[in-house]
Amino acid sequence: MNRRELLRNTAVLSAIAAMGLRPEQVLAAEDGVLKVAMLTDIQVLDPGYMIGGAETSLDYACLPRLAIPVKDANGVWGWKASDYVEKINQDDPTHISFTLKPGFMWTNNQGEVTTDDVKYSFERMLKSDWATRWPTLDRVDIKDKYSGVIVLKTPFAATFLMGVASESGSIVPKAATEKLKDQKFTTEFPAQCGPYTLVEWTPKQKVVLKANAEFKGTPPAFPEVRFINIEDQNAAALAYEAGEVAIAWILADTAARYAKKMPEGSVLSNQAGPFYTWIGMNTQHPKLKDIRVRKAIQRAIDVKSIIDAAYGGMAPIAHGVVPLGVIGNRKQSKFSYNPDEARALLKEAGVTDLELDFKTLNESYRVTAAQVVQSNLQDVGIKLNIIPLDSGPFWNLGLESKGDDWKNLQMWWMRYRASPDPSDALQWFIKAQVGVWNWERWSDAEFEDLWTKGLAETDQAKREVMYQRMQEIMEDTGAYVWITHDPVTYVHRATLVPDFDSGSEMLVERFKKA
């Protein structure tokens, strides 16, 4: 910059300040640009190897798919045909036929989206990091350029919700992807065909999407969307309040503050979220081997107080692991907060002076929750030592492959996330997961049987009963205190109507103007 430019810029800034104009108003000249807060920068856009977060949003916005996730009137997740298909139909439990609409063109001169791309995209998932999303996929048969059949080895009820209509059902350009090293891509799509195209990525700063003029489906409401990388949720809330983004995922305590005094022209949008949080107990640990002790702990913990203290009262109480809006979600537990009953159970078990270790990730809300648990258990005569841990040692606690920590594991605070099918939430508690992710270390023959049958069952009413029963079995082990399905709360301008997938990621191509 030369002296003249320095003088000119200084003069412009002074004029702006002198006129009382706010920088935000100057920026507002960029009409039609929607700015959204992005919590994590993109790292892998390839649906086979992605990590999540904004990568999910970008795959939905920039890649074609056969079906999209939708919620029904009861708030339960289902699917419908996408803009890219003339029809898609489950012909029988193991065959899904589809016909693509002609004329959807890939960018980078990669031609039209065809059945060849669909076959390549779905079959490559079997060798990918997300193969579990397609557990029974056998192959995709090509009928012609636009028609094909997805063939499953065995029926799998969640083929749509976990596969076809999810981010794992994104279709990639076969010819362009095959040319890449290891046939994988990271931060650059080999070609795109979505309502938006990714036109710019500035690492750790922003991702810019522009409406795809060639797109034959429903055009998006905003000509440009900028994902602004703000990795701290408190900073994202400040950026929202400063008017720099139109929508941001905020923390529960911020949501509670906004619920009392909402920023002007703003709305809170509570998504059920894909999470499930519970307090786990190691059923094989000598101090917790007696089921009466575990059941006493279940009854000694006041979950409502935890929700109030750690989530600002903004989270629902859970009664199982299957998230809200998913088949099998439980509405009631068989136990509730009852310290007298807890004391009686401890007395019956002949346990006195019990001292337990409680391990949790070192995050403020989790430690707050642990302190409530500590106080609750003290009321019934149990001393609890809270041990906050960094993510490294925490995630190794129950893994037998990572040492002997699992032998000393007693109680812990845990949160998992799930796809919108109950099987995804329950898969970690089968016998084969003991020593892996079933840290409670129990198994049950009926549970195993229901697990196998549930995967193949396609009658949703029957699945509802099966998965409810599986959670009841889990609860009866005494190893679980259900806490919450952590809601995902977004604050956004009242002029914006956002939309989300089952994982509460933003689907910007479905955003509308109010």
Add this chain to the structure above:
Amino acid sequence: MLFYAIQRIGLSILILVTSMVMLFSALKFIPGDPATIMLGSRASAEMRARITQELGLDDPVIVQLGHFFGRLLTGDLGTDMWSQRPVAQMVMDSLPYTLVLIVVGLGWSAMIGIPLGCYSAIRRNSFIDKFTGLVSVGTISIPSFVVAIYLILIFAIWLRWLPVVGAGEPGDFAGQARHLVMPGFALGLGWVGYLARIVRASMLEVMGENHIRTARAYGLPELQIVRAYALRIAILPTITLLAVAIGGLLSSAVFVEAIFARPGIGKLIVDAASMRNFPVVQGGVLTTVALFALTMPIADLLVAWLDPRVRATL
């Protein structure tokens, strides 16, 4: 002077190698594998094994170090384990943002701290001197992230004068400058006190020297004496302090970068460390250590060049 320069640079290289040996040893003992931390229960045993193998985490530290320094000779800092981007490119993308932030932060601290220190020295033991002392201690003890939050509340949320997020668009100097005002101030404020204190002490020493007395005897104006004869000498110790400040600011910058959502090398390293993205941690730490290790000899050489008294002792 040449021998002194070689000695200082040699020491910097030794610091660099030692710190990398310490870093590799520390990384070896950090629990947690990258796949599990990033993907939780979704991380399969195969994924964990694959990543461990790709990163060579099963190799002895000495082998890992050998590979690292071997690659370093060709300018290769490794590859980000997730995005597969070259670490050198990631570091070079982030480093300028941090350097600019540090320069602006130091600029703020020098702009406020040096006049404060001078004024305190001239008005020694006055109310202003005592008040300045209080302010100095205050600025030293307030963490930069607290300053950052208050700045955002006042200038971004209430007044809406300044932007809060990002670093501005490339090529837009005015925008980038606006994005630097608050982060730079938040970062630099902590060093105002240090600078003020050291300038004050140094000025007091210089103001008592013979040449100042002589200047006064000649009837020169006080302002001229301070500016032309006292400050020029008293400012020398601040050069060393500013070099030390760069190290301090590199670590404080992490918080400021997080709050203002600015890209930067501090944030790059912290994010990578929390995800056990070892190649990025190694490349980032190497760069910051190199930066700091080079700053100190440069400052020493600068002082020696500027101050004949120091030069005479070499």
